[in-house]
Amino acid sequence: MDSAVLSGRSLSRHFSVKGAAAPVEAVRDVTLEVAPGALTALVGPDGAGKTTLLRMAAGLLAPSGGSLSVLGVDVAARPQEVQDRISYMPQRFGLYEDLSVQENMDLYADLHGVPADVRRERFERLLHMTDLARFTSRPAGKLSGGMKQKLGLACTLVRLPELLLLDEPTVGVDPLSRRELWEIVRQLVEQERLSVIVSTSYMDEAERCQQVFVMHQGRLLAAGAPADLRSRAEGLSFTAVPRTGNSARTLQARLLDARDVVVDAVPEGGHVRFIRRPDASDGAVAQLLDGLPVNPVPARLEDGFMMLLRAAPPPPTLPTLPTSPTLPASPALTPPAASKPARAAGPAGGADSMIEVRDLVRKFGDFTAVASTSFSVARGEIFGLLGPNGAGKTTTFRMLCGLLPASSGFLQVAGVNLRHARAQARAKVGYVSQKFALYGNLTVRENLDFFGGAYGLYGQRLEQRTSQVLEEFQLGGQEHMPSGQLPGGFKQRLAMATGLLHEPEVLFLDEPTSGADPLARREFWRRITTLSEQGVTVVVTTHFMEEAEYCDRIVIQDAGKVLAIGTPREVRKQADDAGNMEDAFIRIVEQNRNGGAP
Template sequence: MSTPAVLARGLHKRFVVKPAKKTVHALDDIALEVPPGTLTALVGPDGAGKTTLLRLMAGLLRVDAGELRVLGIDVAADPQAVQDRISYMPQRFGLYDDLSVQENLDLYADLHGVPRDERRARYGRLMEMTDLGRFTDRPAGKLSGGMKQKLGLACTLVRSPELLLLDEPTVGVDPLSRRELWQIVQQLVDDEKLSVIVSTAYLDEAERCARVFVLREGRLVAQGAPEEIRDRARGLCFVAAPPAGEPPRRLQARLLDARAEIVDAVPQGGEVRFVRRDNTDQAGIEALLEGAAAEPVAPRLEDGFMTLLRTQEEPAPKPAEPIARQPVPSSSTPGDTVIEVKDLVRRFGDFTAVASTSFSVRRGEIFGLLGPNGAGKTTTFRMLCGLLPASSGQLRVAGVDLRHARAQARRRIGYVSQKFALYGNLSVRENLEFFGGAYGLRGGRLRERMDAVLRQFDLAREIDAPSGQLPGGYRQRLAMATGLLHEPEILFLDEPTSGADPLARREFWRRITALAEAGTTVVITTHFMEEAEYCDRIVIQDAGRLLAIGTPREVRAQALGDEHGEHDARRIDMEQAFIGIVEKARKEKVHA
């Protein structure tokens, strides 16, 4: 029999978290076996132990107890022998922004001791797989997010490893680049019989793998082929259309709040996909649906994953309540235009990042900005927030002309950036006090708002913990709490769920739904195309141009073409629609 790529028995890893000197069991009695030449996934909620397990396999951490063999080698006894035969791509791969694509490749080839006579053929293969051959002279810092990830993978593969470890390689990557990355990985497995272990927050990615390991709080709670995990939800999955005029997210929120009957619910194609518990009374489901007909559907891996994790949870917390109850000014009503963009342009020297873009956003609306990496989303976002001046065009936010009064507008908006932008060495309490003061909150009013967001985001138990040591999901909660302290009229969220697991994403969107119901306008960018279904309307951009605007159903219909129309829009999901619209626009641009 072939030697397993990885073999673990009774694996334990503990960390002592300062300053409280609290012991955290990152991995607790893990036993698993990964066959050689296969594609394997590690999935689980934030803090499950996925990254710790990969770092142990890579010989970067020492086990506290148990046995771990990689490619037949005892990692504890000889970590260097393991590192000589594997490649590891961490979540934040260390590219050098000032070096070109070629110079980054050369640097990593030098570090790994790749002989000069082997490099030409290896580089040619990598450039062909990643389609980076046209950009060898471009500085890495000027690549899009997806291209950076592909370059990171290429640098990881400058030598031919026997085992490839990938820690969430597609976080922050758009659907087109994500598809290309997975084509590269699958090609390596098929052509080179490479063993690949990947951790991922995308359950559709894990569905491609031969075997899936599900971790939670340091323990291995399930393992098997994707269909084995899916079968946990077989016969329990349905789709239902919301009542006429009701957005799907409202029905989804109602179902999610009924945790005694419902395991999971997500908007999908203008409807709501939900998973009921296996002992649920049908009458209870019908009452929640309020007359909507439910059709059974085949389970997905994500359905089985959610079923597995929900059945292990403690009693559900209270449903999310509206956080910001900003009163609507007497001169306006819900539905009034609060953001108006006309012929917006932003140039950086000779480069046009945003080209003549126009749209409007109504009060209480959830409005999504979608596009590939480098499409101009973040530039548009920063102009809307008053953080970046426009080169030309008109831009009004909360009734203020941002060309002339950006500071006045910023007092009426909240902003949660793409990357964790709080002070990691300050505690949760200190961050809230600092940002509350920056928003002009003082004394009793500040304490009142702090108590409200601590309660709403379940942060009271972590109030004295350094924010930099919080798990990813809690850091996101704190970022949201600081952005909402001053009860803004408009909340800007830049890829807030990047890298978040399905459980954290459900919790996040339940809160956003509550905010919109209370009248807060939400503008969001995301690479999770399923999240576009929560939006009232979306915009798709590419290369600074606006390609599509409308409700999710209207955008899906646009992707299908005039010969099909809106009544067929449920036939494709938003990711398929997104890829179709972007690829069509790029082909038309080439042939123009």
């Protein structure tokens, strides 16, 4: 196709990894063509090669082999010519936080040489599209996460490119802001006929695209319109209704473990959506479901995606360094806290309450970030903190972890009053942050030693726990690999391992699956379900609304206030019986911002 905006032939790119015996192949023998004037998605598991492909398309990396042309130009031979005609928004777009919204846009317009008469009209349109016109004088560092992403997109578009490359533009963005960002992209494609290539972990985002490329282990696994990929799961997708008193999370875990019968399973609207294997017998399916009500549902892109990945060969292990002793792979998802007595999760409060929050307030000068918040969390419960960017949930989370003192109110975690003994409480909790607070220049083993010492583990006890978590999180053989060189999925495992080394009673997870693909999210939540069954209390923040369905109860905050609290079913009911949690979340937040009006 001569008019393709991007054309690759037998494209490859490898990287040398310090200490590894062979280079890592990030992109392997990829041939593809991207149609002009359309929205195209790159999807795939962590480490599939999506970002590497986009960086090569932007002229920031040279291919190791094959050819790549962008807008008809050989990007390896003439990268500057390509860069003059495209715009690229990486995952961590460089805003200047001390500069205002307007000053950031002026700076990028200066860098791209946009004439004054052109930039006036362009700024007006971009500020209108992003709804940032009211905030032009606000420093970028004072914007919420969603507003920062919209400003980054505006700065990327201060000149009108022929091709726009977006690398995970909605990672860490709440559902409201995510919807707004996609509306901007849709307008650009429809009104300006802009060609857009976006990498994304959200399959519902990829479903909006005209063309989808599925990558896996650096290779192109499949390509086509969303309908083509959905068809792989047509007739195989169903929902099952858990028995009264049983959680969707528990049923999902049972279905996921039956790999010879079920391809995938995920909680959704109080039910469990699952894909049966094409070769599974009706008898095996019936035995697994044990009389539960089952209904067929239309296939969606995520179903086709999971069918592709489950059929693909397992991912290769990371390069094993010669000095690393290899531990046997973990036979099951056994949590580090397995020695703790198992308890069923129940309603929060009472003598078995692990977290008590009453009239909690946090102010920063005249600004109230959290206003009179109250709730309790039971032992073994999974409790979700949800809210738009800037809603106050991160501040609440940091107070619960003992990282930030409360201005007023009562706060107790694991029987310790955090207003008087924060250090004592921290010894009973584990914490996994969104950015995975690992030391990139330290090896896997050195990170475990450091965090173990920080939690008071030494000598034989530290050695014992380190061996256990290396095995349980399947990190054996990678002990001497610098953590900064691990793929994101392995970093997530290591972060979980460091947070659970000391067998905490309460585990805090701050957007732990941000940017993770559906396959990695399933694996992660299977582990969390097991931890909960063993009596570990889990508090999680997330922008993936499907993950709220894993929680026993959730709270939705906005502008520092609690808008809703209860089980996922109760919250959906409060939102006029919304069919899924994302719709419920948007309705509740919008009604609050509209003064209660729907």
